[in-house]
Amino acid sequence: MEIVSALFDGIYVALEPVNLGLAIIGVVVGLFVGAMPGLGSVNGVAILLPFTFVIQNFTGGATSPMIFLAAVYYGAMYGGAISSIALGIPGASTAVATTFDGRPLALKGKAHVALMTAAIASFVGATVANILFTGFAPVLASVALNFGNPEIFALMLLAFATFAGLGGDDFPKTIFSICFGLALSAVGFDIISGEPRLIFFDIQGFSHGIRFLVLAIGIYGIGEMLWTINASKNKTTMTSVEINFQSMTAALLRFKEALKGTTIGSFLGFFIGILPAAGATPASLMGYGITKMASRNPEQFGKGALDGVAAPEAANNSASTGAMLPMMTLGIPGSPTTAVLLAGMVIWGLDPGPLLFSEQPDFVWPLIGSFYVSNLVALIVNLAFIPIFLWMLRMPFTILSPIIFVLSLVGTYAAYMNMFDVWLMVLVGFGGFFMRMLDYPVAPAVLAIVLGPIAEPALRQTLMQYETFTIFFTRPIAAPITIAAIILILLPGLKFLLKKINK
Amino acid sequence: MRKILTLLALGLSMLTTSFAITTNAAAWEPNKPIDFIIMAGKGGGADKMARLMQGIVESEGLANRPLVPTNKSGGSGAEALLAANSATDPDHTIMVTLNSFYTTPLRQPGLGIDILTFAPVARMAEDTFLLWVHKDSGITSFEQWLKVVKKEGKNWVMGGTGSNSEDNIITDFLNENFDLKIKYIPYKGGGAVAKDVAGKQINSSVNNPSEALGFYKSGDMVPLVAFTDERLPMFPEVPTLKEKGANFSYFMQRSVVGAPGMSADAQAYYTNLFEKVYASAGWQEYKSKKSLMGDLMSGNELSAYWEKQRGNHESILRASGAIK
Known part of the structure; x- marks a missing residue:
């Protein structure tokens, strides 16, 4: 009960005019930053960090600046889905999985349904995460501490397994796609030894690795555009969109089709988020994979399944809240965005760590209260903006495709500020297009490049420390996860072999 | 989409104007945003410290142009060193460094980095272990x-x-x-x-x-x-390794350096800027709260310190077999 009254006091502070105003501004700014291809929550929060010093000079304390940044963070999580669905370019790395089914829905004239589902799933995901955060923060912090390298690697293995083990896609091609992604993720300086690896043609640009957004924007922005041009063959196409009250209500009612994805995404996302290694991008991809696996109609995924939109969106919002947990209770950021927030907290004079909750309740509870408030504000703002975003879709493709092209270029440059990554992005776009022509699934490659840099050091550190593979089967948390992953990987392999033999 | 762009541009321009606080400092002043390279990943000790410096510069209005932090953590700092070494505008490129500033060029001579070509701006602290x-x-x-x-x-x-x-x-x-x-x-x-x-x-x-x-x-x-010479004020009951009979102490420098080729005027400007940051209440509070040591150091004194530290690290790495 103590928690409940502390929470209500916190919400009360978060509703003070200054704080509520900051939350609204933050959400709107975040929504637009998130909707811009290339820019995500990490850019939004980093760009606006200096602005919080102005807020702090005005309000004193650290609460208001933090409420503002948390609102930007939330807004960006909602916003990322918008360009993923409407344009097919991932608005941010966290929204890549949203394009998998969001874009097909938009092409079928169901963009309003996809946007509505994304908004509500985001709201549910964030709310579930907020409740778990409020009730169990200290307990969950110790769960995060029990997750060592063997557990992290086991979890990554499970994530790969969910993508490899899914029906529909060609199994060998899926494995090839994962391996290709893993190879690309190894480019650049090795994290452990510091040695350069796979620096093709000694080009310095490869030294920082192939950035995830370069790949995602290339494949889904440029690749998708080429695919549509190729598919439409000189016909002037235009996506049909209905914007009226009836269609919106109908879209709202269809949310019941997305309940499974929302539930899985909400809980899984939170759990992935609290691990201080992952963050919202792996959470959304894993949410998508596991929902597809659990679905009765996995063949619908990739063609416009509502669960496929809901799962990553619920997961990325839930993981964003989850990632605040290790940041606030352990002083360790779970994602790039929380790393910037953590730096902000240090600048505002706070000491994030195990004692933050007991020493700084005046900061913690209004912040948690603001999560609830910002989340509601974000839902309302997002729903209000949906009709505006739908207007974009009314443009004929002959006009839309140059816009996608320009936004892909600008988005990549905005994210990394160098031309090498822009050229690489265009090249990747053609590569993705050819992969699609040859019927190779690209999503597993995208997953591999996100999870590779997490899985690789976890595996190597485990083996350095324990010097045996059996460790994955003897630790109480790692063992069940590893075994589940292996079964999942083997299942479709066996199915595939049986099919060959029967033939 | 155009609406989004306009709104975003509007927001950003509002932001920049709110920070356009002019100072009447020395003759040379930056005329565009300053590239602020962080030789480590987001969220680590070096990153937090760099963002604290940026915060102090912003909130006290010490510079007429913003510091734009970019993290280059690849290859134990090799990525950052290469970026600074090939900076097209050295007068607007500064970097926060750690001890990898000495060890990485020693271990990877192929990078072609000579740390004494970097401009000694200011040593802000020495971190303890x-x-x-x-x-x-x-x-x-x-x-x-x-x-x-x-x-x-x-x-x-x-x-x-x-x-x-x-x-x-x-x-x-x-x-x-x-x-x-x-x-x-x-x-x-x-x-x-x-x-x-x-x-x-x-x-x-x-x-x-x-x-x-x-x-x-x-x-x-x-x-x-x-691993210090004297007991740390924050941990008065913790002995030093020297008390235990081993003649060993080790510190991590937290220094700001300018890109090779930085003009003397620009170097003087940045030294002056970081002297102000060093003297600020925010920095001094952080230094004592996080048990940092080391006084401000700049110019030739800092170059000499680097040369000495590089020598120390060379013999350490040679002894451990990391370099031949």
């Missing part, structure tokens, strides 16, 4: 630790940031001088190392105070010995 264990290990003194570690042999695991890095150098020293066989596991960042000591995934660490402070205050992590 302590030996940490989990309280459940029951170890309360360095002597007891030595006994246990000797018995455990290569089963004793020490986590640290990167290979051949600061943490690795200290671990090598302990192994050689006390006849131990500690196994060293390189991590990506000091925060993750501290977390794994607190979670009992590894046995010990040599974290900076700023990285382990939270777990120290909560009682999970226990400091056994400090």
Whole structure:
């Protein structure tokens, strides 16, 4: 009960005019930053960090600046889905999985349904995460501490397994796609030894690795555009969109089709988020994979399944809240965005760590209260903006495709500020297009490049420390996860072999 | 979409104008945003410190142009060194450095980096190192630790940031001088190392105070010995390794350097800027709260310090076999 009254006091502070105003501004700014291809929550929060010093000079304390940044963070999580669905370019790395089914829905004239589902799933995901955060923060912090390298690697293995083990896609091609992604993720300086690896043609640009957004924007922005041009063959196409009250209500009612994805995404996302290694991008991809696996109609995924939109969106919002947990209770950021927030907290004079909750309740509870408030504000703002975003879709493709092209270029440059990554992005776009022509699934490659840099050091550190593979089967948390992953990987392999033999 | 762009542009321009606070400083002034390279990943000790410096510059209006931080953590700082070395506008490129500033060019001569070509702007602090264990290990003194570690042999695991890095150098020293066989596991960042000591995934660490402070205050992590010349004011009961008879102390520099080719006027401007940051209440408070040592150093004094430190690191790395 103590928690409940502390929470209500916190919400009360978060509703003070200054704080509520900051939350609204933050959400709107975040929504637009998130909707811009290339820019995500990490850019939004980093760009606006200096602005919080102005807020702090005005309000004193650290609460208001933090409420503002948390609102930007939330807004960006909602916003990322918008360009993923409407344009097919991932608005941010966290929204890549949203394009998998969001874009097909938009092409079928169901963009309003996809946007509505994304908004509500985001709201549910964030709310579930907020409740778990409020009730169990200290307990969950110790769960995060029990997750060592063997557990992290086991979890990554499970994530790969969910993508490899899914029906529909060609199994060998899926494995090839994962391996290709893993190879690309190894480019650049090795994290452990510091040695350069796979620096093709000694080009310095490869030294920082192939950035995830370069790949995602290339494949889904440029690749998708080429695919549509190729598919439409000189016909002037235009996506049909209905914007009226009836269609919106109908879209709202269809949310019941997305309940499974929302539930899985909400809980899984939170759990992935609290691990201080992952963050919202792996959470959304894993949410998508596991929902597809659990679905009765996995063949619908990739063609416009509502669960496929809901799962990553619920997961990325839930993981964003989850990632605040290790940041606030352990002083360790779970994602790039929380790393910037953590730096902000240090600048505002706070000491994030195990004692933050007991020493700084005046900061913690209004912040948690603001999560609830910002989340509601974000839902309302997002729903209000949906009709505006739908207007974009009314443009004929002959006009839309140059816009996608320009936004892909600008988005990549905005994210990394160098031309090498822009050229690489265009090249990747053609590569993705050819992969699609040859019927190779690209999503597993995208997953591999996100999870590779997490899985690789976890595996190597485990083996350095324990010097045996059996460790994955003897630790109480790692063992069940590893075994589940292996079964999942083997299942479709066996199915595939049986099919060959029967033939 | 155009609407979005316009709104975004509007927002950004509002932001920039609110920061366009002019100062009437020296003759040379930056005429565009300053590239502020951080030689480490987001969220680590170096990153937090760099963003604190940026925060102080912004909130006190010390510079007429903003510092734009970019993290280049690849290859133990090699990525950052290469970027600064090939900066097209050295007058607007500064970098926050660690000890990888010495060790990475020594280990990778192929990079073609001579650190003495970098402009010595200001040394802001020297970070300290302590030996940490989990309280459940029951170890309360360095002597007891030595006994246990000797018995455990290569089963004793020490986590640290990167290979051949600061943490690795200290671990090598302990192994050689006390006849131990500690196994060293390189991590990506000091925060993750501290977390794994607190979670009992590894046995010990040599974290900076700023990285382990939270777990120290909560009682999970226990400091056994400090690698400093004198006891730290924050840990008065923790002895130094020197008291234990080993002539060894080790510090991490926290310095701001200018890109090679920076003009003398620009260097003077930045030294003046960071002198103000150093003197600010925010920096001094952080320094004492995180148990940092070292006074401000700049110009030729700083170059000489680098040369001496580079020599020290060369002999350390040669002794451990990291370089030939």
